[in-house]
Amino acid sequence: MNLTRLVYYSQHNPSMSLGVPDLIATCHRNNAALDVTGFLQFNGHSFLQVLEGGRAEVSSLYNRIVTDPRHLNVILIQCCDVRERMFPGWSMGLHEGMDEQTKKVFLRYFSGNTVNPETIGADSLLAALRDLSREMA
Template identity: 35%
Template sequence: MLSQLVYVSNRNRNCTEEEITKILTSCKRNNPPLQITGVLLYSDTKFIQMVEGESKVITQLYDKIKLDVRHSNVRMISYGPIKEKSFPSWHMGSRKIVGSLVDFKTEISKSDQEVFNKILNGQEENGVKVLGLLKKFF
């Protein structure tokens, strides 16, 4: 069964841009054989990631993600079955958020901006809202 998982975490200070490059390189190498797709948003202080694939593979991946020392306070926002992937050809898309400069693909409403701020502060737990907002980045 296909599943989708979204989590937020705090990026540790020792997680440099070089480490981000390593994360993305690893995803692009390891995800295709496991049929994992998804996106990673990151700032100087936060990670927001959505991954999708077979349920067992995603739960095993999340167990590994939680142990990664490059971030802390990993908090699952949503996890559940899906009918189809939201990002089927993205083995790991990424976008950096620099300060308050947020590069959305489309204009966002005030309510979407509020959801985004809640996500960054670890306060938003509605997976549908989070996914809708993630899609506006890509």
């Protein structure tokens, strides 16, 4: 079974309430059963999520997530086969907010001083998320 990594970016739907603890509890429950791991960064307005696992599992999970009305404008950044997981210890790691330290971590990968995931490549975004996850470990 091919190991696949998928990365997307989306905006919180302001007309839908979002209970992050409930969402993460769902992620942990479902993802563990699917052997899917990953990481979710929510800055209060937008989501950046990595899903990694079997190709079929990641694909069907993503198709479910895309239709979730709690977010909008889902942009697929990357979906590819990988040799190893980047977040093997997290059924879904969560990092919330965009404080000064978080901004500093992201800005290592940007040429300007605005954190806009649409302006850098998937590898840079993944490196920033990996750095955040290491700071949390």
